Structure formats: C-alpha cells, structure tokens
Amino acid sequence: MAKETKQRGAWAEGLAAEGEILAAGLDADARERAIKDARRTGDGYVPPKRPFKFGRWFRATGWRHVVGVVMVVFALFPIVFVISSSLNPKGTLTGSNALFSRIGLDSYVRILTDPQVPFTQWFANTLVIAGFTAVGTVFLGALAAYSFSRMRFAGRRFGLISIVVVQMFPQLLAVVAIFLLMSAIADWFPAIGLNTHIGLIMVYLGGALGVNTFLMYGFFNTVPASIDEAAKIDGAGHVRIFFTIILRLAAPILAVVALLSFIFSVNEFVVASVLLIDTEKQTLAVGLTKLVSNPRYADWSAFSAGAVLAALPVVALFLFLQKYIVGGLTAGAVK
C-alpha cells in the first residue's frame, strides 16, 4: 500500500513539473549542448570524458525516465489489477483487492465451463463475426478504392465526397432504424434477420465503404500506374490486374484495414446488443457487459479471467502489427 501512495505522489509531482520542464529544462540544456558542439567541431578539440554527475544526467534525460515510469504505472495498474484478480480463485470484487495474494487458475476454469455463461460460444461468435466483417470490409473497400484510384468516370468526385460525408454519421446513430429494419427482414427471411450472425455481419458491412476505403485509396495511389499499364500491354485484364498486382502490392494496408475492422467489430456493443437476442448468439462485448452489469454481485474473478482471455488475441495482434497500425493511423496526418 505504501508503494502505491508513493507512486501516486510521483505522478502528481510529474504533472506539476510539466510546465517548468517544458520552459526551462529543454531550454538551457539544449543551448549548452549546441555551444559545446560548435566549439568542439571548430578546433577539433576532444573534451576529456566528464565524470558522471547525477544532477546533469537528471536534467538531460533522468526526468524523462521519471515521467515514463509514472505514465507506465498509470497505464498498467488496471491491467495488473485485472490479471491479479483473474488469478484469484475467490469470486468477489472485494476478494480481488489484495494483488496476487493467491494464485490459481480456478477462475479460468469457471468462466470456460460455467453452463450459465456460454463464454466459449461468445468467443467463437466474436471471432466469426469480426473475422467475416474484416474480410468483407477489406474486399468491398479494396474494390471501391481500386475503381476510385485507377478509373476516371462521371460521379467519381461525388462518390469520394459522399463516402466522407456519410461516414460522419456512424451507424450507431441509426440503431433504432437498424433494429426495426432487421425485425422486418426477420419476418420475411428469418435466416438473415434479427438474431442472426449473418444479419449483423451485413449491417457491419454497410460501413465498409468509409475511412478504410480512404486508407486503401491513398495507398493504391502510391502504386505506380505504369505497373498496370505494363500488365495491360501484356494482355492482363482489369480483374487480373486487381487481384494479382494491386492486391499483392497493397498487402500491408490490407492487413491494417482488416485489423482495424476486426478490432472495431470486437468492440462494437450497440448494434450487436440490439440485434443478437439469444444469449448463446451474443458476442463477447454484449455477453461480458451483461455478466458484470452489477459488479458487486458478479463473479468478478471469472469476469477478469474472461477479460484476459478476450483481450489476449487482440493485444497480441495489435503489438505484432504495431508498426503498420501506427503508420495507418497517422497516414492522414503525416504525409
């Protein structure tokens, strides 16, 4: 407990020091360095290695480590808490407060086998829905991006603009209408209406032409058109150019779009909660939220175990493709 108090103290100090650091720290230090560098290169003078001084080190980079440690603690303590409580065999929220007091996999067994909580089913549903949505989004988006990037036709600019404008109004705003539309479809075609995975995937694909299309459009534009022309002269048709050249060359952006779409569907609660009625058809977001709707009475350790299991694949994918994702996220900003 003393440890936590200390960390919080350090955090507060770090925040308070922010202004001074910005104004003074960078300032004097950088100027001093610049002058020294200038002198050194001027007359070829090599200074003797200076003895290590804590004060100088702290002004230069040490305080940055303080900020880093404080931020890492801030970023990680909920994660540490949830891992600890997932390993706690006892169920309640109160029992989870003593970090790592007891270690066991009982909660994992409970969440995976509890007949009341079809966690594995939710997991499978989420993978299926998010997976198909990701593939469909990439495919539909890439088709559209290819035509916008490589063809000139009447209404092209209008099409690009209307995709931007329509995306300003996310689907969740129209959730009532989506619900009523899907219940009407369920009356006529029960296989694709309310309470079906296909129906939910179709609704998600309604958002396929959007920001993702723009990411791909921008990337396709960077693929030289001369490659297409060369292929065309060799007798390749537009379909062949699209599938065997453009899609191959644009593989990194396709991976990013697929992952962003996957994460979006995993996170999506509003439409999924409205369309999927049966408990065993729901996704992780809907199921786990209902599971802890009252944290006081819920089996908190089992939820934590479920949360760890649910987060692992997404976090692993994210860290694995981190470089590409960061590139994709900042594509609009940093040209």
Place this chain on the structure above:
Amino acid sequence: MSTTIDDDVTTETPPKPTKRQRQAANIADAASGGIKMLLFKLVLLGILDAVAVYAVLVLAGFGQWLIAIVVAAVAALVNWIYFSRRKLPAKYLTPGIIFLVLFQVFVLVYTGYIAFTNYGTGHNGSKEQAVSSLMASSLQRVEDSPTYPVTVVDQLGTLGLLVTDPDGDAYVGTNDQPLEPVDAEFDGDKAVAVDGWTSLQFADVLARTDEITELAVPFSDDPNDGAVRTPDGSSAYLYTSTLEYDEAAGTMTDVTTGTVYSDIGTGAFTSADGDELLPGWQITVGFDNFVRAVTDPRLAQPLVYVTLWTFAFALISVASTFFLGLFLAIVFNDMRMRGRKYYRVLMILPYAIPSFLSALIWAGMMNESFGFINQVLLGGASVPWLTDPWMAKLSVLLVNLWLGFPYMFLVCMGALQSIPDELQEAATVDGARPWAVFRLIKLPLLLVTVAPLLIASFAFNFNNFNTIYMLTDGGPRDSNAPIPVGFTDILITMVYKVAFTGQSRDYGLASAYSIIIFIIVAVISIIAFRRTKSLEELN
C-alpha cells in the same frame, strides 16, 4: 512471317517462334482465364438471381409488393451492370454501394421517418393488429356456451384446433386463420384427424400445454364473434371479447361498463375522459416528438444538460488526451534517452485492449464500497467515483484519458518526427530559445498535420458509447426524468436507453434525439470541412 532459306537466318529464328509462342501462351492464358472468369461470373450471378427470385416470391407471398419490386429492380440492375461490356467502375463499386445504401443511407432516412411516428411500446403495428390484439386480450368465456370436442393439430410447427360443433361438422383454424369447414375423420362424434395436419398425441399435448392454452382460434372473420379456446386440449369453449368493435364507426365499446372508446387520431382508442386502450397502433405524429422533447419540461431539462455534457465530454476528452499525448511525445522524442522503445510499448497497451473491457474493469475498480481504488489506493476511503453526479463526470473523463492518450501519443510522435531537423537548427542559429522554437515553429506545423485527427477524435468522442455505457451506464440516474436518463449520459447513450431499456420503449422519441445528433454533427462537419478544406483536396 516471311520464310527464308538462308542458314544464318534459320539459326537465328529459334528465338522468334519462342517469343511468339510466349505471346500466344499469354493470349491463351488470358483467354482461358477469361472463360474461367466468365463461368465464375455466370455462377455468381446465377446464385444472386436465384436468391433474388426466391426473395421476390417470399415478399409477394407476404403481400410486400413495393419491396418485391425494389428487389427485382436491384437484381436487374446488377445483372445489367455485370453483363455490360462497359460500366467498369460500376462493377467495382456496386457490391459496396448496395450494403452502404441499405445499412447506412436507408437506415438514416428511415430514422428520420420514425422520428415522425409514435412507434414504440403500445404502438407497434397496424390498426387491425391492435384491434385483434385488444379483442384477444379481453376474451371471456361465454357462460352458457356449448362444449366443443377438439383435437389439437399441427401443420409445420403451427398449432391449430380441429373443432367438432354440436351439429357434428368439423372445422379447423389457427390463431391467425378463423375456423373453416373441413372433411375430417371421425372417431365417434369427435373429429380426430384431417388431411394436411398432424394430430397431436396425448404426450405431445402435455409437452406443449403452454402453447395450446394460449391458442385462441377466431370463430369467424368478424372479431366480435369471439374465439374458441381449450384449457385442456380435448374440449373447447366459445370465448367472446368484453370489447365490441364497430368497424364502421371506428369505436371500441366495453360491453361490461358501456364505455365507448373511439379513434380520435392519437393512435389508440380513447374514451371520453382520456383513458387509452393499449396496445394502440402506429401513426405519423408530425413534429410531436420534437415538440415534446423541447417543450415538456421534464424532457427538455435532461436534453439540455445531456447536450451540454456531450459537448463538454468530447471537447475535454480531445484536449486532455491531446495535451498528455503531446507532452509525452516531447518527453520521449529525445535520442539520448535510453529504453524509449520499452516505455512506448507499455504505454500503448491501454489502446490495444478492447475498450469495452477496459471500461468494465475501471467500473469495478471505481466501485464505491468494494473497488480497488477506494479500498487499496485510498486506504478504505469511500469516494463516490461513479455515484455522485460530478465525481462520475470526472471519472468518465479520467478513464477516457487513460483510453485515449496512447493514440494521441503515437500521432504526435509521428508528427514531431516528420518535422525536419533543419528548421530547429536554423531557428537555433538565429538565436531562438527552445521554448520559442517549440511554440512558434514546431507546434504550428504539428497542428496543421494533427488538426484533421483532432476533429475525427472529437467526432468519435461525441458518440463514444462504450466508455459511458460500460463505466457508469449514464448514471447516477436522474429520478426526475420520465425517461431512463442519468447525469453522465451523452446523446447517443440517451438514444439507446430511451429506445431499448426501461419499461417502455419509445422508438419515435429516440429517433427524434438521433435526428438532433445528426443536425449537430452535420453542422460541426460543415464547419470543419470549410476550415480544413479537406474535401477540396480530393481528386
């Protein structure tokens, strides 16, 4: 190809045929691919057309002619596009556009329509449905009605009753189909089987008791004639409604009290002193929902504070995450610092975890009596993190800062690194102090590149459903409001709660709120696009 008899030339000819062969192979390859593609296209379009024909038949069966025509027209258009030799862009755009139009554009327009109706609990269907539902819910057994021997029959999962009337004639009907005469097999005086229906055995009757006792088979097309119901699956009695429907006058009369309920255009039968018979039916109500939302003081007050809080939440979230992210980017954008990579990976973890999970975990940690923060970090304090209106707002902002700062950190880091070092060097040579370099050179350049992302972040937080709903569920609840709304609700969570939670669902009012969000978002987008001119860069 000219032929020669010169030996020198013939020795050089081998390359030429191979080139031609290669070209020929290419052409053949392309041609064969073309046939494969053509077959593939034919199969796909064939499947699509088969599905379309099936859909049109089903819709026609339900009497949905307009929708059937639309489906047929779309199918015809798709066929035309893909069989045409031209229309190349359309071939690539059509699949995405079909989904976009149905599940994005149409639903937005449909939201607009629902906002002008009274759709919701008690106003779900047509007037006919309301009448039959009212009649069915007020059925009472006729005191001296004869006993009808019945056999419960099943046709493809739909239960029906095979009724023998006192004259010995057999009739069959279901909940939706009034009794009609049939030729049945008799066992003594009782009809026991009829063609096209499966008679239920005693065990089946027991197993499906609940469904069977719910059956109410209308006696005739006129709802006033009542219905036949069976309490045990072997004998049935005539039930008539205590309500009497006069179709010509459009009134419902309660025969026990004599009260007359008439259709006064509000979507429900209403008595002279204002009592409504529910369920009613769906009608368009014009601007009623909007007028109600802004003039009914019990609704207008929540709308005002929810709207203000939505703006405050989105603005403060963007500002706090941006400044923390920018500060961290500056701190870690120093080549001399060791271990920057590790700090970076650890700090972006909050962004990698699905946000609904993070918000749920925070909700547990912020629990007033049992949560980790109060019990451990604050040593047993009872800070009402999620239960006090103002503390809950603060908590939501804090959690959203935790969720959002890694994104801004990554973005600012990228933007800072893309600013050329020469600018800083030139400024330093000119004698600018580092703070001035940052404020006058780096920050403006950074803002130019980051501004579109800040606008996008604002738009995202404006509708940031997950953080609010998972963390506080919009609470603490405002007990004065007639709708389930709380002090941390933003507009989108209010739409969701009005439409899908609570005792009564009010789709009309929820859609009216959605329209209000549309208008706000549209105005903001127009201003943003004007400012950034980002649309003009599209080419």
